[in-house]
Amino acid sequence: MYNYRNYWGLALLALMLVLAGCASNEGTGNEINPTGQPSTGQTQGNETPESAGNTDGQTRKVTDEIGHTLDIPENPERIIGIYLEDELTALGVTPLRQSRIGDWSGQGYLQLDMPDIDIQGDVEAFVEAQPDLILTNVYDEKTYGALAKVAPFYAFKDARANWKMTIRALGELLNKSDKAEAVISDYDQKAAEAGAKIKAAIGDETVAILRVHASSIRLYGGPGYAGPVLYGELGLEPAQAVKDYVLDKGLGVASISMEVIPELTADHIFLTMDTGADKPFKELTESPLWKELPAVKNGKVYEVNFETWMKSGPIADGMKIDDVVQALVH
Numbered sequence: 001m002y003n004y005r006n007y008w009g010l011a012l013l014a015l016m017l018v019l020a021g022c023a024s025n026e027g028t029g030n031e032i033n034p035t036g037q038p039s040t041g042q043t044q045g046n047e048t049p050e051s052a053g054n055t056d057g058q059t060r061k062v063t064d065e066i067g068h069t070l071d072i073p074e075n076p077e078r079i080i081g082i083y084l085e086d087e088l089t090a091l092g093v094t095p096l097r098q099s100r101i102g103d104w105s106g107q108g109y110l111q112l113d114m115p116d117i118d119i120q121g122d123v124e125a126f127v128e129a130q131p132d133l134i135l136t137n138v139y140d141e142k143t144y145g146a147l148a149k150v151a152p153f154y155a156f157k158d159a160r161a162n163w164k165m166t167i168r169a170l171g172e173l174l175n176k177s178d179k180a181e182a183v184i185s186d187y188d189q190k191a192a193e194a195g196a197k198i199k200a201a202i203g204d205e206t207v208a209i210l211r212v213h214a215s216s217i218r219l220y221g222g223p224g225y226a227g228p229v230l231y232g233e234l235g236l237e238p239a240q241a242v243k244d245y246v247l248d249k250g251l252g253v254a255s256i257s258m259e260v261i262p263e264l265t266a267d268h269i270f271l272t273m274d275t276g277a278d279k280p281f282k283e284l285t286e287s288p289l290w291k292e293l294p295a296v297k298n299g300k301v302y303e304v305n306f307e308t309w310m311k312s313g314p315i316a317d318g319m320k321i322d323d324v325v326q327a328l329v330h
């Protein structure tokens with residue numbers, strides 16, 4: 001049977017393409033390279049709308065981190081940032097939609113008051129939202145192929161790797177470079193002050209970050225999520241097991257078995273649990289191996305929010321810092 005839903009979806013996409021093609025002919029010639037820095041001799045992306053001479057319909061050419069060149073509005077207003085809501089919110093930008101995967105969003109900590117959108121294949125929902133710019137934190141060829149037909153689509157290779165680089169690039173794209181630098185400066189000051197307080201409170205006592213996944217137990221240390229905040233910016237001392245299984249191997253995270261649990265001799269353990277991992281979490285925390293750990297015996301295990309600890313961004317990382325100060329500074 002012929003699928004009329006698909007027919008009208010394709011027709012609407014075709015109409016959007018025609019409109020987008022008309023708008024792209026009005027470009028101003030400004031261009032940004034893949035790092036988010038303006039090309040030499042072109043209009044700076046952090047100029048105000050007045051200084052850039054912006055009028056409705058003006059566009060500029062940018063090149064994303066994948067190498068795609070696209071025309072974006074001089075001052076985008078209807079923005080969907082796929083799992084970039086943390087950075088956008090910190091910049092003072094209200095996203096048009098917030099991301100989810102199926103029934104899971106993982107961004108409740110942002111308390112965004114707007115509809116969500118399933119980022120896995122719900123093209124019609126993107127069309128209906130009428131964005132003038134779509135951003136994605138991690139490049140996926142299939143997603144790009146579908147959504148680049150809806151609106152200008154700017155892709156990062158992996159925006160999670162370093163949110164400071166990401167927010168600077170977003171600042172250039174959205175004419176908010178000064179705000180991006182202010183966010184970074186405020187965060188760095190907060191981290192430095194918190195690190196000094198923690199050092200005074202616990203000295204060289206060791207720390208581990210443990211995540212209970214539905215199918216594994218994960219130990220964090222290197223790039224990604226919580227490790228860089230605790231061991232880098234706050235200057236905390238990683239437990240020996242973190243060094244052995246993660247840092248010394250150049251990893252960001254390592255899956256460990258129950259047999260490794262006795263090696264978690266950290267003075268302090270930050271513990272988080274995935275949604276739906278209640279059973280393995282209970283198995284871990286009720287096991288004799290767990291109960292014999294020094295941190296457990298001394299009441300130095302701190303359960304922390306999964307959404308903020310397994311997410312990167314200025315807001316999530318700032319909340320991690322708050323959690324660590326609350327746990328370790330008395």
